[in-house]
Amino acid sequence: MSGLRSFRCGVVPFLLLPLLSACAGSVQAPKSAGTYKVGNPYQIAGKWYYPSDDPHYQETGTASWYGPTFHGKSTANGEQFDENDVTAAHRTLPMPSYVEVTNLENGRKLVVRVNDRGPFAKDRIIDLSRRSAQLLGVEQQGTARVHVKRIYPKGQQPAVVVAALPSPPAPAPVIAAPVGEIFVQVAALSDRGRASSLAAELTRFGVSNVSSTGAGFYRVRVGPFADEASATAVLAQLQAAGYAEARVVGLKPTA
Numbered sequence: 001m002s003g004l005r006s007f008r009c010g011v012v013p014f015l016l017l018p019l020l021s022a023c024a025g026s027v028q029a030p031k032s033a034g035t036y037k038v039g040n041p042y043q044i045a046g047k048w049y050y051p052s053d054d055p056h057y058q059e060t061g062t063a064s065w066y067g068p069t070f071h072g073k074s075t076a077n078g079e080q081f082d083e084n085d086v087t088a089a090h091r092t093l094p095m096p097s098y099v100e101v102t103n104l105e106n107g108r109k110l111v112v113r114v115n116d117r118g119p120f121a122k123d124r125i126i127d128l129s130r131r132s133a134q135l136l137g138v139e140q141q142g143t144a145r146v147h148v149k150r151i152y153p154k155g156q157q158p159a160v161v162v163a164a165l166p167s168p169p170a171p172a173p174v175i176a177a178p179v180g181e182i183f184v185q186v187a188a189l190s191d192r193g194r195a196s197s198l199a200a201e202l203t204r205f206g207v208s209n210v211s212s213t214g215a216g217f218y219r220v221r222v223g224p225f226a227d228e229a230s231a232t233a234v235l236a237q238l239q240a241a242g243y244a245e246a247r248v249v250g251l252k253p254t255a
Contacts, residue, residue, distance in 0.1 A: 036077075036094065036095070036096070037076070037077040037078075037094065037095045038051050038052065038053055038094045038095075038241065038242030039051040039076070039095075039117075039242055040242060040243075040244070041198065042117075044120045045120060047120075048194060048197050048198075049091050049092055050092060050198070050201045050242075051091075051092045051093070051094070051241075051242045052092055052201075052241040052242055053093075053094050053240055053241050053242065054092075054093070054150070054241075055150065056150070057093060057099075057148075057149070057150040058147065058148060058149040058150065059125050059147075059148050060104070060125075060145070060146070060147045060148075061123060061124065061125035061126075061145075061146065061148075062123050062124045062125065062143050062144070062145060062146070063101065063103075063124065063125065063126045063127070063128055063133075063136075063138060063143060063144050063145075063146040063148075064119050064121065064124050064126075064127050064128070064138075064142065064143050065127065065128040065129065065130060065132070065133035065138055065139060065142070066083075066089070066118070066119075066127050066128075066129070066130070067083035067129065067130030067133075068083065068130075070083070071083045075087075075089075075095070075115045075116035075117075076089075076095060076115075076116050076117040077095035077096065077115055077116070079115050079116075081115075081116065081129075082129070083129050083130040083131065084129070084130065084131045085113075085129055085131060086110065086111075086112050086113065086129065086131055086132050086135070087112055087113050087114070087115050087116070087129045087132065088101070088112040088113070088114050088115075088116070088126050088127060088128050088129060088132055089114070089115075089116035089117055089118035089119060089126070089127035090114045090116075090117070090118075090125075090126055090127075090148075091117060091118065091119070091120070091125075093114050093150065094114070095114055095115050095116065095117075096113050096114055096115050097113075097114045097150060098111055098112070098113055098114070098150070098151050098152065098153050099111070099112060099114060099126070099148050099149060099150050099151060100148070100149045100150075100151045101126065101128070101132070101136060101146050101147075101148050102146060102147045102148075102149075103136045103137055103138065103144050103145075103146055104144070104145045104146060104147060105137075105144050105145055106136075106137050106144075108135070108136050108137055110132060110135050110136050111151060111153065112128065112129075112132050124143070125146075125148060126146065126148050181224055181250060182223060182224055182225045182226075182227070182228060182230075182231045182248065182249070182250050183221040183222065183223035183224055183225070183231070183248070183249050184205075184221060184222045184223055184225075184231055184234050184235050184238060184246055184247070184248055184249075185219055185220070185221045185246065185247055185248075185249045186198065186202060186220045186221065186222065186238060186243050186245070186246045187219075187220045187243075187245065188213065188217045188218065188219050188220070189217065189218050189220065190216055190217055190218070191218075192210070192218050195210045195218035195219075195220050196210055198220045199220050202220065202222055202238075205222050205234055205237055205238055205241075206222045206223065206234055207222065207223065207224075208220065208221065208222050209221055209222075209223075221249075222234055222238070228248065231248045232248060235247070235248050
């Protein structure tokens with residue numbers, strides 16, 4: 001979404017002097033949060049991305065920035081993008097959420113609000129708004145090596161944020177099934193490769209597997225579980241992470 005932009009001489013030093021130095025602390029994004037959205041898995045340029053509410057997310061990689069081309073357009077969660085706001089785009093984190101970005105090349109830190117999807121260029125993990133790039137000293141060179149860590153401003157904890165989300169839909173009734181034959185089904189896909197990729201993403205929720213329906217579809221499931229309570233607990237986690245279509249299913253024993 002972004003590329004190198006020309007440096008406007010004298011602008012960045014003037015903005016940064018009162019706010020940041022090489023050892024300055026974090027500056028928090030001032031805007032209020034927009035509509036909460038995790039989103040469903042999506043595909044860009046042949047690659048699948050799986051949004052999730054990861055409370056302990058942190059990653060090191062390359063940051064880029066975007067601005068004039070997208071200024072005034074809608075972000076992925078319906079806000080209006082303002083290149084002068086302290087915001088950023090991320091491929092999988094909820095929108096909005098907050099991350100602390102550390103420029104590993106100059107030591108500057110900044111708390112930004114994630115409200116858009118991206119970047120999709122190879123090896124880039126976050127796309128900063130123009131203002132965020134200015135404050136972090138990234139605007140002139142276009143990209144920088146950064147560490148991104150999810151945080152919770154104003155003393156919030158992950159549990160508080162999760163508790164504030166809408167309640168997930170009630171689990172589907174579970175038909176009595178023998179021990180070890182209860183699963184949480186997340187999707188049924190016609191492409192086996194996509195099903196395998198999704199199953200790999202779901203391993204953080206437990207043992208995942210892919211099975212054929214025999215009718216051209218591949219079921220992606222987590223389990224089996226010994227009892228309904230265990231399956232329902234994982235179902236709630238999956239739905240909170242954005243897999244709204246997940247449901248508990250009980251399988252009859254095979255011959």
